[in-house]
Amino acid sequence: MSDDSIRLAHEAVDFLSSRFGLDRIDLALVLGSGWSAGADQLGERLGEIELGDVPGFSPPVVSGHGGVLRLIRTMPGKTAAVLTGRTHYYEGRGVAPVVHGVRTAAAWGAATLVLTNGCGSLNPAWGPGTVVLIRDHINLTGATPLQGASFVDMTDAYSQRLRDLAHTVRPELPEGVYVQFRGPQYETPAEVRMAGIIGGDLVGMSTTLETIAAREAGMEVLGLSLVTNAAAGLSASGLDHSEVLRAGRDAGPQLASLLAGIAGAL
Numbered sequence: 666m667s668d669d670s671i672r673l674a675h676e677a678v679d680f681l682s683s684r685f686g687l688d689r690i691d692l693a694l695v696l697g698s699g700w701s702a703g704a705d706q707l708g709e710r711l712g713e714i715e716l717g718d719v720p721g722f723s724p725p726v727v728s729g730h731g732g733v734l735r736l737i738r739t740m741p742g743k744t745a746a747v748l749t750g751r752t753h754y755y756e757g758r759g760v761a762p763v764v765h766g767v768r769t770a771a772a773w774g775a776a777t778l779v780l781t782n783g784c785g786s787l788n789p790a791w792g793p794g795t796v797v798l799i800r801d802h803i804n805l806t807g808a809t810p811l812q813g814a815s816f817v818d819m820t821d822a823y824s825q826r827l828r829d830l831a832h833t834v835r836p837e838l839p840e841g842v843y844v845q846f847r848g849p850q851y852e853t854p855a856e857v858r859m860a861g862i863i864g865g866d867l868v869g870m871s872t873t874l875e876t877i878a879a880r881e882a883g884m885e886v887l888g889l890s891l892v893t894n895a896a897a898g899l900s901a902s903g904l905d906h907s908e909v910l911r912a913g914r915d916a917g918p919q920l921a922s923l924l925a926g927i928a929g930a931l
Contacts, residue, residue: 667761667812669761670761670764670765670768671768671772673720673721673761673765674721674765674768674769674771674772675772676720676721677719677720677721677722677765677769677772678769678772678773680719680720681714681719681734681746681769681773682773684712684714685711685712685736687711687736687744688774689744689773689774690736690744690745690746690770690773690774690775691743691744691745691774691775691776691777691931692743692744692745692746692775692776692777692778692779692928692931693745693746693747693748693766693767693770693773693775693777693778693779694707694745694746694747694748694778694779694780694781694924694928695748695751695766695767695778695779695780695781695875696731696747696748696749696750696781697751697780697781697782697783697871697872697891698782698783698891698893699783699891699893699914699916699917699920700749700781700782700783700889700891700920700924701731701749701750702914702917702920702921703781703917703920703921703923703924703925704731704735704737704747704749704921704924705921706921706922706924706925707737707739707745707747707924707925707928708737708738708739708740708745708925708928708929709737709738710735710736710737711736711737711738711744712735712736713733713734713735713736714733714734715732715733715734716732716733716734716748716750717732719734719769721762721765721769722734722752722765722766723752723758723762724750725750725751725752726753726756731749731750732749732750733748733749733750734746734747734748734749735747735749737928739928739929739931740928740929741929741930741931743931745928746770746773746775748766751763751766751871751875752765752766753848753849753870753871754806754808754847754848754870754871754874755847755848755849755870760808760809760810760874761810763810763874763875764810764874764875764877764878766875767875767878767879767882767884768878768882770884771879771882771883771884775884776883776884776885777827777884777885777886777887777931778875778879778884778885778886778887779886779887779888779889779924779927779928779931780799780871780872780875780876780879780886780887780888780889781888781889781890781891781924782843782869782871782872782888782889782890782891783869783890783891783892783893784797784843784867784868784869784890784891784892784893785851785852785857785867785868785869785892785893785894785895785896785897786866786867786892786894786895786896786899787857787860787861787865787866787867787868787896787899788839788841788866789895789899791839791841791866791892792892792895793892793893793894793895793915793916794891794892794915794916794919795839795891795892796835796838796889796890796891796892796916796919796920796923797838797839797840797841797866797867797889797890797892798823798828798831798832798838798839798840798841798887798888798889798890799823799840799841799842799843799867799872799888799889799890800823800828800840800841800842801822801823801842801843802822802823802842802843802844802845802872802873802876802888803842803843803844803845803860803863803864803865803873804845804873804874804877805844805845805846805847805860806845806846806847806873806874807847808847808874809874809877810874810877810878810881811877811878811881815881817877817880817881818880819877819880822876822877822880822886823876823886823887823888824885824886824887826885827885827886827887827931828840828887830887830927830930830931831887831889831927831930833930834923834926834927834930835923835926841865841866841867841890842864842865842866842867843865843866843867843868843869843872843873843888843890844860844863844865844867844868844869845868845869845870845871845872845873845874846868846869846870847870848870849870851897852868852896852897853897854897854899856868856897857896857897857899860896867890867892868896869890872888872890876888887927889923891916891920
């Protein structure tokens with residue numbers, strides 16, 4: 666992590682601590698495409714602020730992201746920061762803004778991070794509306810948030826303990842490998858076939874860089890993907906972002922229930 670990244674994360678924490686009178690948080694959740702409605706059942710709302718008003722953050726540019734940082738007290742009494750939006754690598758701002766939310770949460774004391782996204786599925790059994798636990802990932806962006814000789818162990822990138830906990834909330838959750846492409850164009854059918862050959866089950870444009878930054882900071886990570894469509898070449902229809910939004914709306918109640926159960930168990 667560069668000195669500038671450290672400084673900006675602590676600047677954001679100082680701002681948020683002053684704004685909300687809160688010295689530390691316990692966990693953080695990043696709600697990706699289709700997931701924003703899931704924030705409503707997480708617990709008692711302590712306050713919220715537009716992401717663009719916090720140092721180092723920008724308003725989300727993708728439709729389907731909420732654009733606020735909300736503080737929640739979960740049922741076990743823990744304090745969670747919920748980011749209903751993220752910066753994507755394909756926006757062209759570099760890696761540091763993509764992981765700024767993760768680094769801010771870590772600097773604010775969070776030991777656990779829940780990352781969510783909308784994705785395409787390579788598994789015909791996982792249709793739109795299916796939630797899949799991320800077991801592992803493949804980062805095809807060609808980028809990393811690490812600098813210099815930062816040899817971070819990614820063996821347990823997505824915590825087995827947290828996946829076991831998620832299964833106590835919803836035992837039938839499948840697990841898969843998430844492949845991040847750079848985007849913003851959707852993958853070609855040939856790229857999707859490649860993703861399957863190298864071990865992927867899901868394809869998308871987020872999450873892996875944030876996970877690397879979280880592991881660098883020593884956080885435990887739980888990854889949840891909402892299948893919004895069949896990946897390119899696996900369906901008779903083309904791909905459209907409106908399909909992603911529709912899948913999120915249709916799955917809203919189950920996502921809210923799942924996130925509330927997981928947050929209550931953390």
